[in-house]
Each structure stands twice: as C-alpha cells, then as structure tokens.
Amino acid sequence: MIYKERIRTSSREVLIDITSIIKNVVKRSNIVSGIAFIYVPHTTCGITINENADPDVKKDIINALANIGIESISFYHLEGNSPAHVKSTIVGSSITVFIENSDLVLGRWQGIMLAEFDGPREREVWIKIIKEL
Amino acid sequence: MIYKERIRTSSREVLIDITSIIKNVVKRSNIVSGIAFIYVPHTTCGITINENADPDVKKDIINALANIGIESISFYHLEGNSPAHVKSTIVGSSITVFIENSDLVLGRWQGIMLAEFDGPREREVWIKIIKEL
C-alpha cells in the first residue's frame, strides 16, 4: 500500500515542512514499530531532512543551492528548468525515517521537508510503511 | 538475496537509464507488492532518479555537476579522480523505489539512472527486494 499525499507549493523555490503530514500517515497505518519510506515522484523537486526550529534555515538552503554555479551554464534541455533537475538529483528523491511507539523518531531539530525547485505546483509525496517483526 | 546487474558505461561521465534492468529484476523476484532497494558498490559513481523523457536532461546534470567548483581545487588523493568521489557522495549510493502490481511505481517522468563519474568501466548495480506483508 502506498499513501499518497498532495502538497501545494507556494513559490518557485521553497522548502516546505511536511513532518505533520507524514506523522499523520504513520498514525493511520497503525504500525507501532517499523520504517517509513518517503518518496517524491517528481524530477524537479526533492525530499530532505533539516532544521525545522528556525524557518530561516529553509531559506538559506534554497539560496545556497541557487549559488553553487548551476544556474548560469548553458543547458541542452529547452524547458528552462534544468537547474531544478540538477537540484533534484543533489537533494534526492527518497528518505528513510524510523518509527517507534506509533510515531516518527526524529532528532531534536529535524523536520521532513519537500524541496520545491520548479513551482508553484501541486506535488505528491508517497509513503510506504514497513512493519518491524 | 542480492540481484547483481552489470552495466558497461561508455564514457568518463554519463548518466545511464537502467530502469528496464531494474523492472526486469522486479519481474524475476515474483514479488507483487514491496520495496526495491537499489545500491551501487562503487565510490566514483552514484544512483539517482531523474527525467527519462528528454535525454538532454541527463547531459545537463552531468555538465552542471562538473561546474559546481570541485574540478579545480587541489586534491590530496593522487589518482586524479577526486571529483568523481565527491560527486558520488553528492548523488548518493542508494535509492528506494516502491513496487505494486509486480512492477516499479515511478512518477510520470522518472527513470532510474546510474551516474558514472569515472568511466568508462564495467559497473555493478545491486538490488534487494523486500516483500510487503
């Protein structure tokens, strides 16, 4: 079973904290102990874990990835969104998070973030949960 | 059980679409619903998911990663392939893809790519498939 969640992104490049959405899926699964696999079915966004305490960190990550030298090179792909494809590969499309006591087990400052690089759009996040035996 | 697939890369830096190879492994596994874990046992290549519709996207990703400022610094490692090691860590060596109805479940534009950064070589891709109970 794949849980599919829809997320509306609000600007061209933005990190969106989706921790509460994933926690809700874990609750609905009724799985006490296991692993959540979180996946984005897109090629111009990514999924990552980073600080959710200070919202400035999200802005800094977006700004930094816009400054690593991949905006200005000449691209073959004619849609104009090649930097978004590159960032998708840099950030990655799948992460793994542990479940104990029917909840995600995250580090103190960690949140799960959808990384939008070619919005605004309606995106999907897919989740599969495996029960620990 | 680990499925081991061999892939011959054709140039020094190239993204190679291996989606059909992974789909074939899923078919051979006879697993209807579960998760495929895909892994490269190398330190100068990576595994990623990105667009497989326009082949130019693959070239753009290779070119962009060659322009983030890691080619020209002075390296300690004397084999001359340090940029490839760095790109391997940036892209990553493992991904997770879901299986339903005995097939991979990918987004509309997604393909699975071996990212060669120090070819041409014969590479291996390892796959383990976990059945959903």
Next chain:
Amino acid sequence: MIYKERIRTSSREVLIDITSIIKNVVKRSNIVSGIAFIYVPHTTCGITINENADPDVKKDIINALANIGIESISFYHLEGNSPAHVKSTIVGSSITVFIENSDLVLGRWQGIMLAEFDGPREREVWIKIIKEL
C-alpha cells in the same frame, strides 16, 4: 528496535569511517540476511559511503564541499552554521546497506562515513535492521 551509537567527532569538518561500528551492530542483531538502515538524527552532519582505502579521499570530499560556493553567501540563520545545514541536505541523512552471511555487503573500496560539518561534537548514528524473510 533502534541501535544508537555515539561518535565523538574531532574537528569542525571531517569524514569519520564508522564501518566497524556498523558491522558490530549487525553482528549483535543476529540477523543473517537483510538490510541495515543507517540514519543520523542531526541537521548539520550527514551519512555517506565512499572510499576508505586512501584516507586522503575523506579530506578531498570535505575540501571540495567547502568550495562549491555556499560559504560566502549571506545567510538569514544567525547561528553561523548555515553551510553545515546545506551540506547536510546535499549529503543526506539516511543510507541503506545490504546484509548477507551476518555481515555488511560493501563494494571493495567502500566504507560508511559520518560527515561532520559543524563539530567537534558528540553525534549519534541510529541503525535499524530488517530481516529478509
């Protein structure tokens, strides 16, 4: 069950080979065949796989990531460690490694590395092991 291992990092930015620590966890788990999921619960370090034969590769990766243009931009986050947050997202916080014959199955040159970007600190690495049925 989550295995939690503590690692003391020795400098601000460093890659630390933790392969033997993970191998030891696999041994303690008594699982013969399966998958190890390795996770860092932090937002200024990452987990990666790269060459463990020549220790210079670890230094080259740290130096290269310090040269991709994310040190000098103006950051909003006031703690001064935004580059470490960005590198955490670039390297990633979770990896997957296979287990056969009660041991990790790594490529010939591969080792598992904790990537410290904001040390020295005491860090944790979390491991969950899923048995293959």
